[in-house]
Amino acid sequence: MGGGRNKIATIDRRRQQVDRYEVRWRAHLRTGGQRDFRQRFDRAGDADEFIKCLNAVGLSGSTWALDDNGRPVDSTQHGGGVAAAAAAPSTVWAALLAYRSATWRGASGNGRKVAAPSLRAMARILKSDAPPLPSATRAYLDLVAFRAEKEPDELSLRAEKFSHDGRIFSAVEIIAGRTFLERWSLPLVDLDRSHIRRLIAELGTGKAASTEGRRWTQVRAVLRWWHDESFVSGDLTSRLGVIRGTSVPTLGDDEAIPDENEMWSMAWALCLKGKPQYAALPLVMGGAGLRIGECCELRRRDCTDGPKGGMWISVRGTLANPGTSWTDSGDGIERRGTKAKGPDGDLRGRRTYLPPAEASILRTHLERFCARAADARVFTSTTGRHLDVGHLQERAWKPARELAFPDDHRLHHVGRHAFRHLAVTRWLRAGVPLRTAARWGGWNDVATMLRWYESRLPGDDVFAAGRMVGPPQL
Known part of the structure; x- marks a missing residue:
């Protein structure tokens, strides 16, 4: 019996081509016949581990054997019956x-x-x-x-x-x-x-x-x-007190969230640091509410003209760089749906709006720094490859941030995600309907959005009274 690994191309549920690894082996039956088997794996390392187990079957002193389905099993772990498999971990x-x-x-x-x-x-x-x-x-x-x-x-x-x-x-x-x-x-x-x-x-x-x-x-x-799973007898999460960041917190005044002028300052700083190809990044995040991973996966076809000089941004997926040891495919990058639980994310996507001023910069960016193909990425590295967030942080974002916001500035350590917070703040203070704002931001419901942004809603009596006596806005 032997096993070999082959790399094959398959189509996943999102209709995208992905590489998988197929192991084929032949088992010689005690009755004199033989039977062929195959199994596919997402990671090359998993396939190699499976081949090691196959090669251990039949060796002198080995505990590995084939089960009824032709798969290698360790007899020391499977020979003890249900009681051994049900033993709970002790540490x-x-x-x-x-x-x-x-x-x-x-x-x-x-x-x-x-x-x-x-x-x-x-x-x-x-x-x-x-x-x-x-x-x-x-x-x-x-x-x-x-x-x-x-x-x-x-x-x-x-x-x-x-x-x-x-x-x-x-x-x-x-x-x-x-x-x-x-x-x-x-x-x-x-x-x-x-x-x-x-x-x-x-x-x-x-x-x-x-x-x-x-x-x-x-x-x-x-x-x-x-x-x-009955590993522990009681619920260790109860009566622990309030944990910062978990019990319906709101974004207070001490949170480092930029305003619109500071968003533009960051864009100018990227240009002054010799990185004009990234100047539109804080504007897209601060105007349309995209996450950095969603910006990395944004394509030319996803940016279309909208009302009053703005643009509609269709957010279809996100791209991350977790590294080869974390992904199923063994690749350093991972493409998935927008933020959601599970390996695929939310595959439905969403549409959001980019205001006219920011949209004019994005149009210029598309003309100067984006390829003409419909599926061309809007933001890429200097060599035209997918945008690596770690390299972006080191070579562009951090130097520009230090220029725009010196040591004594409240935004000296501001993160990229803070510009998404700015976008949501702008929507709420501009009076965008809550259901629309939640849909633009990618939340399942209004309550989830308000859990974090309730403090950003206008709360002034004079402001409210002025809206009531003004002309109705439908």
Whole structure:
């Protein structure tokens, strides 16, 4: 019996061509006949791991055998019957691996990457008498852990060397780092709310206002999954108090959100820094409410003339750069629908409006920096490839931001997403109907939008009275 891997082109549910990896093998039956099998994989690494299991079948001392469907199975894991398969994990580390294996296929590559910091932080919950976390364990968590559906075996790790914090770790050291987690991870029976509170304090260490809230949301999902699977006896998420960024917060006056003049200042700064091909980016985000990933996937055909000199922007998808170790295909980039749960996102898309002043700049951009083909990307790298957000940040956005907003300016550390907040703020203060604003922004309902932007609605009595005595606006 042998197996080989072939790269083939297939069509996914969005009618786009994607590469998959097909493994074909032949099983010789005990009755004297033979039978051919094949199976397709999204990632080349998964196909290679499957081939390793196939090659282990029949070897002396191997525990691998073929099941009734011709698939390789480990007899030590499947021979124990239902009772062995139903055994619950006993430590935080083992429970995290069970959660990751159960949810990995249903998440996008970028979603897996975003969830990884929370899972790593939970993996560092150790027994009270555990020694300090070794540097090899930190390297394992940062470079290896939670990147695939299952943790790599020792054979896979031995083929690589790992660099972390300026130090080179051998495969033996990395394996020892994982062994430390297996030995010293906290038993689930000892996990209580005090551990969760300390974890929350550790997670809230980002510059963004919602860093703590976003990471806590991931931790809460893990804890509730454990409770649903009866890994833990009680709901560890209750009676924890208010977590910043999770309990219906609103964008207050202390949030670093630019105004329209500051949006234009950022556009001019990009030009002055020699990056005029990106000058329209803050205008599209601050005028039409696009996310940076949606700008990266925007095509020429998606920009059409609108009323009063503006433009209609059709948002059909998003592009992210999670890296090769996070995606199903093994590619460094990931194309999916607009922001939504699951690996595909929201495939319906949406339409939003770009005001006339910003639209005039985008039209100039289309003439000077965009190819003529209908499916040409609006924003690309200097070499014409897809826009890499990391390179954009380093080579264009950060230098322009430092020019536009000096050290003492409130927007000195402003993020790209803040310009989307500006767009929504403009819609609400201009009196755009709430249902329309929610649809333009890509929210399922008005309540979700108002959860974050209620404080941006006009709240002045004189303003309201003036609108009531003025001519009706329908």
